[in-house]
Amino acid sequence: MLPARPERSALPRLFLSLLLAFSVSSSSAAWDLVLLHTNDVHARVEETSKHSGKCGGSSSGCFAGVARRATEVKRIRSSESNVLLLDAGDQFQGTVWFNYYKGAEAAHFMNKLQYDAMVFGNHEFDNGVEGLMKPFMENIKCPVLSANIKPDKTLASTFGTSYLPYKILNVGGEKVGVVGYTSQETSALSKPGPHLKFEDEVPALQLQVDKLQTLGVNKIIALGHSGFTMDQEIAKKVRGVDVVIGGHTTPSSTQVTSISSITFRSQLEAQTSD
Incomplete structure (x- = not known):
């Protein structure tokens, strides 16, 4: 399996769609997976200009917004069989929508778009754990993931039960594992409080990827x-990861390794081949 890094937009805080074909080699028909993902949305419910201001008179100078995002997701879902919609964190902070609704707006619109999974960004903790739980975690319907956030006993039975290290999704009859991670610097960048530890991403991910593989998941x-x-670093060092989708920084497309397809052997072939 080839660890690879999908392409992201050069424009910050904007919706991005990415199509990847995962082909499973077997006697049956090929299986393709389309990945759609967002990151650093930062409460951009309304459209914006490329300078993060109000749009002008021409629609060509406008980007993002929930309406555009929903239209694109609907278009792709209607034309493709196996689609996942993922978010790489930082739905919180950035506009008056967050200032007023405190994250409830993010949960509302993510539910409307039917996201399959998301991860915590550092800004999700800007109002502390309590400010994350009530407006967002108690309303979001998709699984929220992070393998490297460890609560102490104070939060273990509350916040610690609200998220998962990974999620196995059944897509078109195939198991797809999604494992999450959050910046180890979150304690310095935000306000998660003293009861959460943000561990090194690589070993935390490797532990969960190994678990997924023992469960027969070979698309991670x-x-x-x-x-x-x-x-x-994760693409290079975490064995068994096939695709890395990340947020927090928005490098230009020329900096990012892009792939169009990954071919997997089926479990049966892997067991019987030399």
Whole structure:
């Protein structure tokens, strides 16, 4: 399997769609997976200009917004069989929508778009754990992931039960594992409080990827919010990860390794081949 880094937009905080074909080699028909993902949305419910201001008179100078995002997701879902919609963190902070609704707006619109999974970004903790739980975690319907956030006993039975290290999704009869990670620097960048530990991403991910493989999952996506440099480290060092989707930084498309397809052997072939 080839660890690879999908392409992201050069424009910050804007919606991005990415199509990847995962082909499973077997006697049956080929299986393709389309990945759509967002990162660093930062409460951009309304459209914006490329300078993060109000749009002008021409629609060509406008980007993002929930309406555009929903239209694109609907278009792709109607034309493709196996589609996942993922978010790489930082739905919180950035506009008056967050200032007023405190994250409830993010949960509302993510539910409307039917996201399959998301990860915590550092800004999700800007109002503390309590400010994350009530407006967002108690309303969001998709699984929220992070393999490297460890609560102490104070939060173990509350916040610690609200998220998962990974999620196995059944897509078109195939198991796809999505494992999450969050910046180890979150304690310095935000306000998660004293009861959460943000561990080193690489060993935390490796532990969960190994678990996924023992469960027979051989298509694994690392979805996280630690920045481009860490994304590259994960792609290089975490064995068994096929695709890394990251947030926190928004490198230009020329900096990012893009792939159009990954071919997997089926479990049966892997067991019987030399």
